Amino acid sequence: MKVVVTGAKGQLGTDLVHLLANQGYEVYGYGREELDITNSDQVKQVTSEVRPDVVIHTAAYTKVDLAESEPDQAFLINAYGTRNVAAASEAVGAKLVYISTDYVFDGMATTPYNEFTPTNPLSVYGKSKLAGEQFVRDLHSKFFIVRTSWVYGKHGDNFVKTMLKLAKERDELMVVNDQIGCPTYTVDLANCILQLIQTEKYGVYHVSNSGHCSWYEFAKAIFEEADIEVKVNPCTTKEFPRPAPRPMYSVFEHMALRLNGFKVMPNWRDSLRIFLRSI
Numbered sequence: 001m002k003v004v005v006t007g008a009k010g011q012l013g014t015d016l017v018h019l020l021a022n023q024g025y026e027v028y029g030y031g032r033e034e035l036d037i038t039n040s041d042q043v044k045q046v047t048s049e050v051r052p053d054v055v056i057h058t059a060a061y062t063k064v065d066l067a068e069s070e071p072d073q074a075f076l077i078n079a080y081g082t083r084n085v086a087a088a089s090e091a092v093g094a095k096l097v098y099i100s101t102d103y104v105f106d107g108m109a110t111t112p113y114n115e116f117t118p119t120n121p122l123s124v125y126g127k128s129k130l131a132g133e134q135f136v137r138d139l140h141s142k143f144f145i146v147r148t149s150w151v152y153g154k155h156g157d158n159f160v161k162t163m164l165k166l167a168k169e170r171d172e173l174m175v176v177n178d179q180i181g182c183p184t185y186t187v188d189l190a191n192c193i194l195q196l197i198q199t200e201k202y203g204v205y206h207v208s209n210s211g212h213c214s215w216y217e218f219a220k221a222i223f224e225e226a227d228i229e230v231k232v233n234p235c236t237t238k239e240f241p242r243p244a245p246r247p248m249y250s251v252f253e254h255m256a257l258r259l260n261g262f263k264v265m266p267n268w269r270d271s272l273r274i275f276l277r278s279i
Helices: 011-022 040-050 071-091 124-139 159-169 186-197 215-226 255-259 268-278
Strands: 002-006 026-030 054-057 095-101 143-148 172-176 203-206 231-235
Touching (some): 002 011, 002 040, 011 026, 011 186, 040 071, 054 071, 071 095, 071 124, 095 186, 124 143, 143 186, 159 215, 159 268, 172 215, 186 268, 203 255, 215 268
Parallel strands (some): 002 026, 054 095, 095 143, 143 203, 172 231
């Protein structure tokens, strides 16, 4: 099977390329330099030359706070870039995986979000990713929309790496305790995507590690598992203002994985432990 991965140099894209290659897939990984998803002619040309069986679209504008002041850029990449990828994938009959986000929800819920819960993004980033979902639904017939959250892994910047770095510079940290969500290890996410693409069980999937925590609890777990002495103090979102609003509660229920007979995702704490050992 031939698989095209966009955003192949990002934290998820890098792990996907390695995993697929190890599993014997013919992988074509494109970073921004090789494939500009906002250039529809280039996307069409690459797709028609390779003629992939699957396209995994991880490329995105992910600067959540900057998006508030750069809405055109966020929508150009996340909405119209995704339109280009969806249309080109459909034209060659390839299955499409689109990586979306928990930011499509407003975070006002008190119980976990399943795949059929109405969306209501608060931020420009969330709105642009939801617009990408809509283009996928409108233009493609064989798609997996994979919403994920709080992603970390070996490649690229993320919360876990930031905490480990800060622990070297300070002996005390303030971390937000009133935002609750599901951490997701890129390796677990990539393995789940690998399972999905081997089927025709199309639709929307919530894919994160199982269980949930606050950022404060996540930070404490990182230091406990890494055996690092640092004092972590809880604070509120109001005490730590950012340009883009975040969903206060974005816990996923994995209804689609369950009902379609896929494996249960590993617990977030177990995956964190495995990740920290690997680095």
